Amino acid sequence: MSGEERYDPVANPYAPGAGTPPPALVGRDETISATEIALRRLRAARTSQHLLITGLRGVGKTVLLAKLAALGEHLGYRVIRIEAVGGDDTLRSLLRQARRIVEAAGGGNSVRRALRSIESVSLTVAGTGASVGRRVTGPDRDALADVLVDVARAAADADLGVMVAIDEAQRLDRHDLRRILAGVHRAGQDGLPLHTVVAGLPNLVGEVARAATYAERLFRVADLGPLSPDQVAEAVTVPAAEIGVTWAPAAVDRVVDRSDGYPFFVQTWAFHTWNAAIDDPISAADVDRASPHAEATLDASFFAARIARIPASEVAYVRALASLGPGPHRSGEVAAAMGKTTPQVAAFRDRLISEGVIYAPRYGWVEFAIPHFDRHVARELPDRP
Ligand SMILES: Nc1ncnc2c1ncn2[C@@H]1O[C@H](COP(=O)(O)OP(=O)(O)O)[C@@H](O)[C@H]1O
Ligand SMILES: [Mg+2]
Structure with a gap:
């Protein structure tokens, strides 16, 4: 120990960061044990619900997802772990991991079939390196549902399960989300050991429900609030x-x-x-x-990273929402605070939602997706000069 320090900074146990595992993961025991039961049931050919983790930024979704993925690996699951980033990169990563799992599963019929499904989806995505020489099937984005079913079957034939863990899932393309859910649904009907964990901002629940009518029943929701x-x-x-x-x-x-x-x-x-x-x-x-x-x-970090993503044209909307204080507010109130009508500001609102700065907790309402963001805006983006 040197200088004024009483406690050694090298030994500092705390872990502020994005997805950095905390020294004590508290308040998650129930979700972890429910997932363990679901994973064990699936391996014993029993059905179980999938998991949807929601919450504001910094509430611990990524850390929990990683914990559950590690649990899956421990229980004989191969894990496909992706973060939805917008664009085709997400799918590219999913296909790459799916192919790796299937190739490691050996060479039976189920493996050949899975490789064919992966191939047809790959052909709809630039840069996945669809292989020359393999039997060519047509490009077919909807085969994404087959990919999940076929990978689960190939894994099952090798006495393994498959876990699909998707972070920032509110950013998934809506059609791809629908395809993924269709595959998850079918794998369940076929009794295959496929378990899905999706994590995202609170509006993910609505996105999932919109993607397929049956989807709500596929998932159990862990809505992470403050500790x-x-x-x-x-x-x-x-x-x-x-x-x-x-x-x-x-x-x-x-x-x-x-x-x-x-x-x-x-x-x-x-x-x-x-x-x-x-x-x-x-x-x-x-x-x-x-x-x-x-x-x-x-x-300088947590808030600045979000502020940096806000286009100049949306700053006024952010200021207006912040001026109303914490909690959700009606879209109309935000517009009024800007001296405008709701339709006039709808495009700003939608862009901020797609950037993950705000979300719609229910129809016609908006709230910052980042806790304490209103205070930060008041400090860092004071009223225009
Ligand atoms: N259950 C928990 N108990 C204590 N600290 C946690 C817990 N979950 C997450 N954290 C801490 O909170 C921070 C944010 O976690 P993260 O998983 O990145 O949140 P999110 O993905 O929801 O934005 C990290 O610094 C992490 O160490
Ligand atoms: Mg996260």
Whole structure:
């Protein structure tokens, strides 16, 4: 330890970041054990529902998805893991991973069939390297449903399951989502060991329901909200206790207060408090000491990354929504705050939704998809000069 530091920054256990596994994954036991049961049932030829994880940014969707993927691997599943990024890159990645699984599964009929389905979809996607020499089938994007069924069958023949884990799924092309769900549905009807976990912003539930009438029943929904005060306490104190460091209850309360229970904020406040702390046990004053660092980091990274994606023409919409304070607001109110009518601003709203900056919690309403974003906007994008 050197200088003013009381706690070694190298040993700092907290993990603020995107998809960075937290030192203590709290509040997810129920979802993890329900998924374990679903995966074991499928392997025993019993049916089970798939999982849809929703929540605002920074609530822990990616981390949970990764945890469940690791669980799947442990239970004999081959995992196809993709992040929907818009455009054909998503599908390209899915096909590449599907092909790898099938090729490793051996050389029976089911394998040949799966390779043919992969081929027909590949032909609709530039740059997947559809192979020369293999029997050519026509390009057919709808064969995406077959890909899932056929890969699951090929895997099953090799005594394996397949898990499809899709992150940022609200960005999937609507038609591709429909095709994927059709495949998931058919695999279930055929008793194949295919388990799907999709994660995304809260409007993903609506997207899934729109993609297919039966889709809602395919999934169980884990809607991740903020952690409870007890869960925040666990996330903060357990990793410290493991290396002999104690947090005073008042310090934990302060983190609860600053973070509102949002996991990314919990990690951020705990991380910066650790580095700034001079008291033992870590005190509420230490949390206050860390404030400038925590806030500056949030402004410069978490929020800035989102602000950077907002085209100049949409900034006024973002300002107007922020001026109404936290929580969902009617589209009409936002338009009024801009001195316009709802139809006049509809295009801005739609673009911000597709950028994942805002979402529609229900018809005619909008809310920031990023917790505390309204405060950040007030700090960083004050009213035009
Ligand atoms: N259950 C949890 N308990 C404690 N910290 C968590 C939990 N889930 C996520 N985190 C932390 O929150 C941050 C955001 O997690 P991430 O999975 O990237 O969120 P999302 O994908 O919803 O935006 C990471 O720093 C991660 O370590
Ligand atoms: Mg994520």
